[in-house]
Amino acid sequence: MYIVFECRKCGHNLYMDAYNIGWKHFKKLAEKDCPQCGEEGYENWILLGTNRTFPSDDAIAEDE
Ligand SMILES: [Zn+2]
Numbered sequence: 001m002y003i004v005f006e007c008r009k010c011g012h013n014l015y016m017d018a019y020n021i022g023w024k025h026f027k028k029l030a031e032k033d034c035p036q037c038g039e040e041g042y043e044n045w046i047l048l049g050t051n052r053t054f055p056s057d058d059a060i061a062e063d064e
Pocket residue numbers: 007008009010011012034035036037038039
């Protein structure tokens with residue numbers, strides 16, 4: 001299952017793996033600019049809800 005966030009400006013969606021999520025992922029989300037419209041990440045991402053499938057390559061939950 002994935003947690004879905006939406007860009008406040010353009011509606012672009014991001015997905016995070018709900019079973020492998022931590023504070024570092026939220027921190028990373030807060031710093032992530034929207035890949036579609038370039039809006040700065042801080043307070044831009046809206047929590048939409050959850051989704052069972054992963055429809056795009058825009059995950060940000062990967063470990064570094
Ligand atoms: Zn956007």
